[in-house]
Amino acid sequence: MDRKYNFYAGPAILPYEVMKKVQEELLDYNGIGLSVMEISHRSKDFINILEAAEEKIRSLMKIPDNYAVMFIQGGATLQFDMIPMNFLKGGKADYVNTGSWAKKAIKEAKLFGNVNIAGTSEDRNFNYIPDIALSADAAYVHVTSNETIGGIQFHTFPETGDIPLIVDMSSDIFSRKLDITKFGAIYAGAQKNMGPAGVTVVIMRNDLVDKGPEDIASMLSYRTYRENKSSFNTPPCFAIYIVKLVMEWLETQGGLEAIEARNNEKAKILYEAIDNLSLYKGAAEVKDRSKMNVTFRIYPEELEAKFLKEAGEQGMIGLKGHRSVGGCRASIYNAMPLAGVKTLVNFMEKFEKENK
Amino acid sequence: MDRKYNFYAGPAILPYEVMKKVQEELLDYNGIGLSVMEISHRSKDFINILEAAEEKIRSLMKIPDNYAVMFIQGGATLQFDMIPMNFLKGGKADYVNTGSWAKKAIKEAKLFGNVNIAGTSEDRNFNYIPDIALSADAAYVHVTSNETIGGIQFHTFPETGDIPLIVDMSSDIFSRKLDITKFGAIYAGAQKNMGPAGVTVVIMRNDLVDKGPEDIASMLSYRTYRENKSSFNTPPCFAIYIVKLVMEWLETQGGLEAIEARNNEKAKILYEAIDNLSLYKGAAEVKDRSKMNVTFRIYPEELEAKFLKEAGEQGMIGLKGHRSVGGCRASIYNAMPLAGVKTLVNFMEKFEKENK
Numbered sequence: 001m002d003r004k005y006n007f008y009a010g011p012a013i014l015p016y017e018v019m020k021k022v023q024e025e026l027l028d029y030n031g032i033g034l035s036v037m038e039i040s041h042r043s044k045d046f047i048n049i050l051e052a053a054e055e056k057i058r059s060l061m062k063i064p065d066n067y068a069v070m071f072i073q074g075g076a077t078l079q080f081d082m083i084p085m086n087f088l089k090g091g092k093a094d095y096v097n098t099g100s101w102a103k104k105a106i107k108e109a110k111l112f113g114n115v116n117i118a119g120t121s122e123d124r125n126f127n128y129i130p131d132i133a134l135s136a137d138a139a140y141v142h143v144t145s146n147e148t149i150g151g152i153q154f155h156t157f158p159e160t161g162d163i164p165l166i167v168d169m170s171s172d173i174f175s176r177k178l179d180i181t182k183f184g185a186i187y188a189g190a191q192k193n194m195g196p197a198g199v200t201v202v203i204m205r206n207d208l209v210d211k212g213p214e215d216i217a218s219m220l221s222y223r224t225y226r227e228n229k230s231s232f233n234t235p236p237c238f239a240i241y242i243v244k245l246v247m248e249w250l251e252t253q254g255g256l257e258a259i260e261a262r263n264n265e266k267a268k269i270l271y272e273a274i275d276n277l278s279l280y281k282g283a284a285e286v287k288d289r290s291k292m293n294v295t296f297r298i299y300p301e302e303l304e305a306k307f308l309k310e311a312g313e314q315g316m317i318g319l320k321g322h323r324s325v326g327g328c329r330a331s332i333y334n335a336m337p338l339a340g341v342k343t344l345v346n347f348m349e350k351f352e353k354e355n356k
Numbered sequence: 357m358d359r360k361y362n363f364y365a366g367p368a369i370l371p372y373e374v375m376k377k378v379q380e381e382l383l384d385y386n387g388i389g390l391s392v393m394e395i396s397h398r399s400k401d402f403i404n405i406l407e408a409a410e411e412k413i414r415s416l417m418k419i420p421d422n423y424a425v426m427f428i429q430g431g432a433t434l435q436f437d438m439i440p441m442n443f444l445k446g447g448k449a450d451y452v453n454t455g456s457w458a459k460k461a462i463k464e465a466k467l468f469g470n471v472n473i474a475g476t477s478e479d480r481n482f483n484y485i486p487d488i489a490l491s492a493d494a495a496y497v498h499v500t501s502n503e504t505i506g507g508i509q510f511h512t513f514p515e516t517g518d519i520p521l522i523v524d525m526s527s528d529i530f531s532r533k534l535d536i537t538k539f540g541a542i543y544a545g546a547q548k549n550m551g552p553a554g555v556t557v558v559i560m561r562n563d564l565v566d567k568g569p570e571d572i573a574s575m576l577s578y579r580t581y582r583e584n585k586s587s588f589n590t591p592p593c594f595a596i597y598i599v600k601l602v603m604e605w606l607e608t609q610g611g612l613e614a615i616e617a618r619n620n621e622k623a624k625i626l627y628e629a630i631d632n633l634s635l636y637k638g639a640a641e642v643k644d645r646s647k648m649n650v651t652f653r654i655y656p657e658e659l660e661a662k663f664l665k666e667a668g669e670q671g672m673i674g675l676k677g678h679r680s681v682g683g684c685r686a687s688i689y690n691a692m693p694l695a696g697v698k699t700l701v702n703f704m705e706k707f708e709k710e711n712k
Contacts, residue, residue, distance in 0.1 A: 004389035008396040011593060019383055019391055026379040033360035033671065035375055037552040037598075040364040040674060073429035073554065074575055077589035081573035111571060191590055196393040198429065198554045198592030215467060217437035219430055233433035234547055236554030236592065237367060242393075315389065318396060 005340040007330045008318030009148040009293060010171065011191040015335045017252075018245045036241045041234045049241050050230065056247035057201065060256055063180050068209050070202045070225035071240055076101075076170040076189040079200060080108040082220050083166055083185070086212040087139050088113035094138040094163075099126035099147035100324065101168060109142070125325065126150035128285035132158050140164045140184060146172040148192075149322040151295030151329060152288040157182060164208055172292050173201070174250060175334060176260040184208050190239060192292070193334045195246050199239035250334070259334055266332050266341045267291035273345045279303070279352045283327055297327040303355055304328065310351065316344055361696040363686045364674030365504040365649060366527065367547040371691045373608075374601045392597045397590045405597050406586065412603035413557065416612055419536050424565050426558045426581035427591055427599075432457075432526045432545040435556060436464040438576050439522055439541070442568040443495050444469035450494040452514075455482035455503035456680065457524060465498070481681065482506035484641035488514050496520045496540060502528040504548075505678040507651030507685060508644040513538060520564055528648050529557070530606060531690055532616040540564050546595060548648070549690045551602050555595035606690070615690055622688050622697045623647035629701045635659070635708045639683055653683040659711055660684065666707065672700055 006013040029036045032045055039046055054069045063069060072078070083105075084093065090113045095106045097120035109115050116138065119130035127150055134141060141160045146153040148171045157165060164184025173188040180186075185204040191197040202222065209222040218224045224232045230240075253259055271289060274280045274296045283295035298304045307328065311319050321327035332341055362369040385392045388401055395402055410425045419425060428434070439461075440449065446469045451462045453476035465471050472494065475486035483506055490497060497516045502509040504527045513521060520540025529544040536542075541560040547553040558578065565578040574580045580588045586596075609615050627645060630636045630652045639651035654660045663684065667675050677683035688697055 003383070006390055006394055008399070011394060011396060011590060013390070013394050019394075023379055023382040026382065027359070027375055034362055034369070038362055038367060038369050038375075040367060041553065043364070073431070073434070073592075075429070075589045078429070078575045081575055085573070108573060111573060189590065196592075196594045197397065197590040198595055217441070217464060217467060219434045219437055233431045234367060234545065234553040236429075236552075236595070238552045238594070239554055239592070 005316045005336070005343060006318050007316060007332070007336070007344070009192075009322070009329065009331045010189075011197050012193070012331060012333045013335045014195070014242070015246065015249045018242065018249050021245055022242060037238045039237075041231055041237055046237055049237075049244055050235070053240050053244035053247060056244065056251065057203075060174065060247060060250055061178065061180060061203070063203060066206050067180065068202075068204050068206055068222070068226040070204070070222065071230040071235055071243075072200045072202055072225055073198065073236055075197070075200055076168055076187060077104065079168065079187045079202065080105040081111075082222070083140075083142065083187075084109040084112035085216060085220055086222060087164075087208065089139075089213065091139045092116055092135060092137065094118035094135050094141040096120070096130065096132055096141075096143045096158075097122060098129060098144050098152060099150045100322075101147055101149075101170070102144040105142060105144065105168060113139075121150075121152075126152065127283055128152060129154055129288040134158065134160060134163070138163050140166050142166045142168070144168045146290050146292050148293045148331065149325055151284045151290045151293045153290035153292065155288070164205070171333075172290075174256065174259070175263050175292060177256045190243055192331075195242040196239050198236045199243060201243070262338065263291050263332070263334065266336065266338055267294065269345055270294050270330060270332065270341055273348050277348060277352050279356065280348065283325070292331060292333055294330045294332060295321060295325070295327060296329075306355070307351055311344070311347060314343075314347060316340075316347065361672045361692070361699060362674050363672060363688070363692070363700070365548075365678070365685065365687045366545075367553050368549070368687060368689045369691045370551070370598070371602065371605045374598065374605050377601055378598060393594045395593075397587055397593055402593055405593075405600055406591070409596050409600035409603060412600065412607065413559075416530065416603060416606055417534065417536060417559070419559060422562050423536065424558075424560050424562055424578070424582040426560070426578065427586040427596055428556045428558055428581055429554065429592055431553070431556055432524055432543060433460065435524070435543045435558065436461040437467075438578070439496075439498065439543075440465040440468035441572060441576055442578060443520075443522075443564065445495075445569065447495045448472055448491060448493060450474035450491050450497040450519075452476070452486065452488055452497075452499045453478060454485060454500050454508060455506045456678075457503055457505075457526070458500040461498060461500065461524060469495075477508075482508065483639060484508060485510055485644040490514070490516060490519070494519050496522045498522045498524070500524045502646050502648050504649045504687065505681055507640045507646045507649045509646035509648065511644070520561070527689075528646075530612065530615070531619050531648060533612045546599055548687075549602075551598040552595050554592045555599060557599070618694065619647050619688070619690065622692065622694055623650065625701055626650050626686060626688065626697055629704050633704060633708050635712060636704065639677075639681070648687060648689055650686045650688060651677060651681070651683060652685075662711070663707055667700070667703060670699075670703060672696075672703065
């Protein structure tokens with residue numbers, strides 16, 4: 001079997017050890033003679049999986065007891081709706097416009113109340129994190145911690161005082177240590193750093209969960225998920241099972257401190273290659289460069305297609321930049337091994353020699 | 357490996373051939389060197405899967421071109437909200453109250469408009485399908501085709517004329533042939549007859565899709581799913597892949613005509629055992645008996661615990677009735693082989709001899 005290095009922005013590569021275990025257990029989980037897909041979500045075996053997934057998320061991220069950890073369907077995109085449905089309610093919220101994902105969140109929020117753009121980097125096609133001017137009376141402040149298309153990332157988060165900071169962390173959750181108490185809520189689709197598409201993790205301070213309206217659809221109220229331990233209806237059991245395995249893998253890697261160090265190293269090697277070689281140019285402002293999605297261009301641009309084709313032939317796929325910005329992009333989430341980044345850098349050096 | 361017969365109401369057993377294929381392809385789908393879980397939802401390989409899943413659903417169910425087939429997250433339970441959000445809008449809808457699932461749909465619909473109970477079997481704890489008296493001015497008529505707890509099923513559907521008939525078919529979709537043109541919409545969570553929990557199939561006439569309000573959250577509008585081929589955001593790729601494999605399996609079984617004949621045979625064998633043996637008594641009215649969830653009681657009731665324990669020891673699990681009604685329940689969805697039902701019947705006969 002010839003495994004590839006997948007540099008796609010998502011769904012992303014998963015740890016090989018996790019995939020091997022999923023394969024081994026696929027027909028017979030824990031000796032029960034059935035797959036995790038084939039058992040009741042009310043069975044002891046599945047409840048153990050769900051509880052372990054939550055517990056491991058809590059311990060890896062050091063989440064205090066006054067926060068709920070919930071598994072929800074619909075991706076971060078449904079959170080773009082659920083957040084304002086629960087907390088905006090005709091009032092005002094501050095949104096920071098850092099790119100494609102922030103724009104989608106803003107568009108949905110406008111259906112439910114007033115959106116104040118507290119900062120935007122649209123003037124330079126979202127290649128930097130803008131300065132932020134917060135309202136005094138916002139219901140919450142919303143930011144996107146990492147933009148996969150522009151390749152920019154908040155390396156520090158804004159101080160929002162008593163106003164809850166709500167963060168879409170879909171593309172960099174579990175990539176670094178964080179002080180959870182600074183956040184009102186964090187949400188993330190699984191398909192970059194946690195597991196397969198189909199489950200979203202929402203970490204939310206209990207007083208915010210309590211603030212949701214009473215007359216809202218059950219499936220759109222955070223209370224429903226907290227009070228039913230994410231099992232008001234059948235949760236996406238198999239996706240949650242894989243999240244649990246990825247959390248166990250993170251533990252074996254040394255937790256968030258160790259994975260952060262490795263992510264820093266991977267990003268450093270790749271950005272150094274971009275800066276030191278002459279064929280490549282980083283797309284994002286240096287101070288705001290993402291450690292998850294490394295965006296760059298190749299000059300002359302005619303070489304890009306050749307670069308992508310030859311990389312693909314050598315087992316490196318998904319390096320094409322998003323159609324809205326062009327160029328190249330290497331997504332190097334937690335599960336991308338250092339060897340994958342080194343293979344890419346070696347190829348970039350070789351390609352430069354051959355094409356300069 | 358010792359595979360079990362899982363009689364749980366859901367998530368249910370999947371065809372063994374499908375599970376074997378999932379296992380084989382888990383690390384390397386179609387020779388691409390990655391799992392289906394690890395590739396972009398915009399990649400050609402995944403788009404092919406999504407299109408094949410839709411095409412196979414269309415051909416198996418003979419769905420006309422003026423119906424959309426959509427893959428949505430959130431289970432049937434989110435449909436309990438989306439249907440009235442899109443179509444009730446403060447008006448009135450007819451709901452038939454046949455049990456636990458219908459009640460949940462009714463509870464959510466009341467948040468969005470007026471619900472007329474067009475029929476109910478609550479007087480006898482939902483052990484039959486009630487007569488129905490439709491309103492002349494309902495926005496739609498909603499029924500639950502099969503109730504997993506009471507073990508009752510619509511064997512014919514009400515004639516609703518120009519008023520759209522919307523059916524929650526979560527627990528018996530693909531179990532029999534249907535004339536799709538009789539329905540405005542059909543929706544079903546995958547975890548009984550289609551695949552793993554985490555994807556819901558919605559089949560809806562296009563004029564209904566068009567009727568949804570313009571100012572609704574994107575993820576709660578059917579237009580969003582139809583117009584973006586279920587990929588407005590990342591769909592639950594792996595669950596959709598398994599749905600495709602289950603549809604292929606259904607084709608190899610001879611399609612819906614053949615599976616219906618097999619389901620009829622499985623139900624006949626099991627209900628005959630219940631009727632012919634003296635220890636067991638069917639819970640549902642004979643004319644409305646479900647062919648998917650066979651509910652029965654054991655007399656004297658003290659024997660039930662012993663029955664369940666001994667069945668479990670012989671590899672038959674999930675036979676305990678739902679806690680709200682007690683007794684026993686054998687869920688015999690499409691993937692339950694005839695051999696599983698025969699094994700259960702043999703055990704019932706032996707248990708009767710030993711305990712009479």
